[in-house]
Amino acid sequence: MAEHTYTVLLTNDILAEEADRLRLHANVIVAPQADPGTLRRLVADADALIVRAKLPDDIFDYQTRLKGVVRHGVGLDMIPMKNASARKIPVANIPGCNTRSVVEYCVAAMLLVRRRIDTQRIENGGSDWQSRRELADQMGELGGLTLGIVGVGAIGGALANVATALGMKVIGLSRRRESLPDGVAYADKQALFSQADIVVLSCPLNADTIGLVDTAELNAMKTSGILINVSRGPVINTAALMNALDHGNIAAAVLDVHDVQPVKPGMYPAEQKNLYLTPHIAGITTASMKRMSQGAVDEVLRLLHGQRFANLVNPEIYD
Secondary structure (H helix, E strand, C coil), rough: CCCCEEEEEECCCHHHHHHHHHHHCCEEEECCCCCHHHHHHHHHHCCCCEEEEEEECHHHHHHCCCEEEECCCCCCCCCCCHHHHHCCCCCECCCCCCCHHHHHHHHHHHHHHHCCCHHCCCCCCCCCHHHHHHHHHHHHCCCCCCCEECCCCCCHHHHHHHHHHHHCCCEEEECHHCCCCCEEEECHHHHHHHHEEEEEEEECCCEEEEEEECCCHHHHHHCEEEEEEECCCHHHHHHHHHHHHHCCCCCEECCCCCCCCCCCCCCCCCCCCCCCCCCCCCCCHHHHHHHHHHHHHHHHHHHHHHCCCCCCCCHHCCC
């Protein structure tokens, strides 16, 4: 295999065909583990870094020639952005790469709780036909419900379009009130949590959103309300959520993101009623992974060819 001038470090594997495309232009190193010590050691010889795991806050203290960082996805909370910008290290992400995947997950989560098709599945032969059929009387539709979206960006806006097509009323909470898409009515936090039948969290994690959903917000929700989190775990006070589920203050919660990932034993009560947990997969499908890997490699190749990132997120470094 030919030696190249540049070395690209991957915190985790990317799509094989895209990794092979990158190897035509650079030496590619995949971290054997994504722990802080390993990443600190390997970044010293990297010209570019593709990120799929949380970077240690001091990662850039260990680089010697890093030209840029690319997030294999959208959220930037895995990257110490202030440190990157302070060192004039450009950072890019792949906007829109998983929008469709996350929106479909949210719709699936809403249907999971409202329609519960899993509980109505009949055995081959149909001996339980009548008992399962009777369960349908207890199921609800999405049409006519109010969906509250916290964070009406690319994902929230796309979800709003789908929800409207399903006959739902959509209200939204966003920092940019004036940029809410057509069909989404603005609601402040109190109004959104009290009026919505289903609340979807799709906001970024930052100082303003840590602990955004706490006891007051959960108490404001309808007892039939459903909470879906595709944002980041710390947006919710997990203890408050478990208490709300325990006392029937809300009907169900679907969590794709968690305070600690992977989830550790004992993080959630073993028999918590109406709690649905998935392993941070809302944005992961075959198609979205291709878009992420392809976009990440495209950005790295721009960088190695002396160009600026197309999706630069810290342009102030060039001021």
